[in-house]
Amino acid sequence: MTEILGFLSIILGPLMALMYQAIPSYALTMIIFTILIRVVSLPLAIKQQKSMAKMSVYTPMLNEIQQKYKNNPEKQNEELMKFQQEYGYNPMAGCLPMVLNMLILFAIIQVVYHPVRYILGIPADAINAACTALGISTSNVTLAETQLITAIKAGTDVATSLTAEQIGLIQGFNTSFLGMDVCTTAGFALSPLLIFPILATVTVFASNIIVTRMSGQQAATQGSMKIMLWVMNLMFAWFCFTAPIGFSLYYTTSNICMILQSVLTNKIYSPERFKKEYEAELAAKKAAKKAKKEVVVVEEGQEVTKQVNEAELNRLRLERARALDAEKYKDERTRPLTEAERMELEEQSKSKKKKKGGK
Structure with a gap:
């Protein structure tokens, strides 16, 4: 880990x-x-x-x-x-x-x-080879390099695993x-x-x-x-x-x-x-939300001027957006056909085909 x-x-x-x-x-x-x-x-x-x-x-x-x-x-x-x-x-x-x-x-x-x-910048492969040569377990990450330092400072020969320069770095x-x-x-x-x-x-x-x-x-x-x-x-x-x-x-x-x-x-x-600065900032935001704004809305086909706060303005915007969507997609089906509606459409389709065939 x-x-x-x-x-x-x-x-x-x-x-x-x-x-x-x-x-x-x-x-x-x-x-x-x-x-x-x-x-x-x-x-x-x-x-x-x-x-x-x-x-x-x-x-x-x-x-x-x-x-x-x-x-x-x-x-x-x-x-x-x-x-x-x-x-x-x-x-x-x-x-x-x-x-x-x-x-x-x-x-x-x-x-x-x-x-x-x-x-000291000595590569991990060289360190592992030196530890193996000295019988030091590399699985114990806590003690492996400490034991290697102690052994080399004590004069143990690991010349086959480390260069003279690397041994000198560890000794010093x-x-x-x-x-x-x-x-x-x-x-x-x-x-x-x-x-x-x-x-x-x-x-x-x-x-x-x-x-x-x-x-x-x-x-x-x-x-x-x-x-x-x-x-x-x-x-x-x-x-x-x-x-x-x-x-x-x-x-x-x-x-x-x-x-x-x-x-x-x-x-x-x-x-x-x-804290005082943020409390003042919070109070200012709350005051802004309550502040009244003058907006023009359409009610029963006529434009009306109203005084609304931010929450009311957001509600009016949402209602207007829903109304526009309803008008735009009024001819599109938004629910599955019932069994009666499906049968009625089938009958209408058959009736149209008969009329075409009669002609």
Whole structure:
């Protein structure tokens, strides 16, 4: 699953490789790359904040429609579609940042599973051949390349599987951070490595609470949405313990950046300000719908001037369109023949044939 969802690794991996060439430290590359990703995604975060503010304004109206037509699903869907068209409401508008964050997370998982391939640029075939030569199972994607790095740094000979240049790249691969190897997996055993997944887990739940409150999303993240969000956080927290700790380093940095980003956007782009703007916009649209317009309609063959609001105007337009269609297609049959009508037509047809024959 991670390979399928981590398809962005074909883009993010080479970008991180370029950064590693400039900063020959895998851990620092991961931290700086994470910060840059957060900076680039700031416009999306602002867009999401706007979307959530708009949703908080429109939610009472949507709930009213759902309650009013709860026993008529077809009419309910019709009214919801009409609401979206009239007010420009898009329920999926705030999902893009969430989906993008998830795809980036899975892409980073792929990179930390395969640092030799993505950071050092060594082909997958050569890596698999080297692992096979050393008796390392390539089916264990979590540990295969980590074990390969450890073996080569220990001086194990794999000259038949890798070139001297490739072996040199792996031997010189700087994976140290605070005296620990970020290519290793923490697991659940007591060790100094546990600090990384623990920090990642604490910061993800802290960021979830802080970001939700500051962005005004409490109303939007209720019920199944709230449960899904917490399940996703638990899933990625599990990855932190089972994946190489390079992922925990990324996740911790990302969560801290998200908290800081939320504080910043809350000050500059206050969700309360957005909410007031959308409330004013909604009030203006409602007023426009109620405003009277002067139109000329035809009643009993005479033109009559009327004062109507938008809803009444739409009704008149619909009635006029139906009348024109009825006039246009009045001679066309719109229902199947009854048995009596069919027999009558047959008799008429026979009668016409007899008359022609008599002539």
